[in-house]
Amino acid sequence: MVAIALSSIFGAETEEELDLSGAWKLSLLSELPIGTTGVVESLDLPGEIQHHLMHMGFVPEARVTVVRRAPAGDPTVYAIDGFEVALRRDTARAIRVREYEGQNARGK
């Protein structure tokens, strides 16, 4: 319990940590390594699915963190606005993100 309590003190929201001033490159959400955060640039999915995802928070300028992959390597769990949402690679591939450099040092 103590360990959990301690980690919850230090484990702040990832959203505040990301420094948006640095250099960035365009990438696909499916390509982001675990533990990194990207900023949604655009979505390219069939209308209804895209709308559904956007209502769940996947809109341009939203920050998405890659949390973990399922045991089989796919789908992947993403955190957005404090929620965890699982998406398959096919879907994540249709979401373009800006990947900020220099954040990998933070590790997993």
Add this chain to the structure above:
Amino acid sequence: MSSCCSTPTIDVPIEPRAAGRIRTVALVGPPNSGKSTLFNRLTGLRQKVANYPGVTVEQRVGRLNGIGRADLTLIDLPGIYGLDTYSEDARVAVEVLHGEMPGTPVPDAILLVLDSLHLRRQLMLAAPVLALGLPTLVLLNMSDLMEARGGHIDTLALAQELGVPVAKISATRGTGLDSINHFLDRKAEPETTPAAAKIELPVVGNPRSYRQWATGISTRTKYKAPVSNQATKRIDGVLLHRIWGPLVFLAVVFAVFQVVFSIGQPLSDGFGELLNRAGDGIAPLLGHGWLESLAIDGVWRGVASVLVFLPQILLLFLFIGVLEDSGYLARAALIADRVMRSIGLNGKAFIPLLSAYACAVPAIMATRTIENKRDRFATILVAPFMTCSARLPIYMLMIAAFIPNKPILGDFFGLRAAVMLSLYVLGFVAALATARLLKSSILKASSAPFILELPQYRLPTFRSLSLRLVDRGKVFLRQAGTVILAVTLVLWVLSHVPFHTDLTTSVIGRLGHLIEPAIRPLGFNWKIGIGLLTSVVAREVIVGTLGTLYGADPATQSLGLQAALRHDLTLGGAMALVVFFAFALQCTSTLAIVRRETNSWKWPALQFIYMGCLAYVASLATNQFILHFIR
């Protein structure tokens, strides 16, 4: 078990909206924000709640008894992310809100339930809901948890931003609910408040502007999200681990079956002993004659032979309850997505399939969360293959009677549990194979995306688990007291007419012998044949039927049901029987719900015939195999 999901509903007069008067209030909110928990609080009803998105898939109506406003009606709705109808459950919610759902009253006011742990995103839903223009009270649920974890929100500022009242509540603990009373009292009077300050709502139907709007509001109301729950991340680190995840999953499944046998069996045996003694105690009071025979040999033996399985069924439901309430169910769907994809289905279909282990009826309802219609139909059609709890009595009976209790993996996993597990696997494999067949033929469609929200883990509460067990026990007892009682009564009468005959020449005996040639190759005798006929009503009826028939047969009257079966059946016949039950669709409630959800008799008819043929062929193969290779 049949009729397992009937929450009592009330009839409400359907009237058009009248300005300034509130008669009907709707609970609106994103999935898993706690609407049904609040509904239960406010109405005193017991709508199913659990910890995964999409538990509620249709509207439920109740009176606001819980806060002393029995004159008002409350509607519980499926969770929605926006006012789009991307899936069947969302369509239900949106149609009720727009007053387009036949048979459901039109809501005059809205309680918008938002999970305050994730307010920034949950606020996005406020935009389209407020745009409906109905009197609205915003309820920030789980506010106790938010504050405990260092979160903060200025509710006054939020009320000003939204132009509607806002209250912090905890539906689980029941705090802050008086705000609902205040809201209803104030709104019940004709609108006297000066036209509420005009608030700027974002463009309707544009999620991007919803989000900007929601983010702006959270900043201005000084919303500070609580620190994220690290416990969930840690637990997922193990349960979704590449190696540990699947291993833990398997270990849990083994443990469930072993416990159902090693703890459940003695409990059931003891309970059965108790029931027998009760029967013996009553017997002398009835004198000797037809009355005693009817009451003890007929009805009591029949009903009691099903009742004994109550402890084991409750144990199974305890496990299912822990699975659903803890939040693990959504993770199981995530792990299973890969397998589901290989058969052309979506990992999301795994959630209804898992809940079909309890009962196929709510599972078929739960398919409403599957966005793709063809995927949904395929899931509906294969759900009855999953081993529901109504199969448990006949499985338990046959395994206990025919399979020796030998350990396989030490004390942890025995032969009986292994046979049981293989029956569950058999049903699951049949479901997958059939889904594959359907998806590559009549229900062909491109694969739908998998989008699933993972809830945070929660410790299941003692209260919610025990309520589930009580509800479950009641369903089981009601079934035993109605359907099974009626069937055993009819059976007893038919096995004693014409008068002064023995069992084989009675009406039931003749009927049984008539169908016997058809089932002889399966290793079944005529009594099993009668059981197959009666169990078309509901699967567990077969155990009651066998109890009555063996009780009426002088040759086996003095034996217990297990001993009587051993005396009468071969191992091949016994295993063929459980295989038959693994496949056949013997459940009128399932047929009715499939008819309702697919809107056609074509699908349930197809399902019944397909599963029946499969059951026949598979049990024929089982019996012949055991006959030739094992004995």
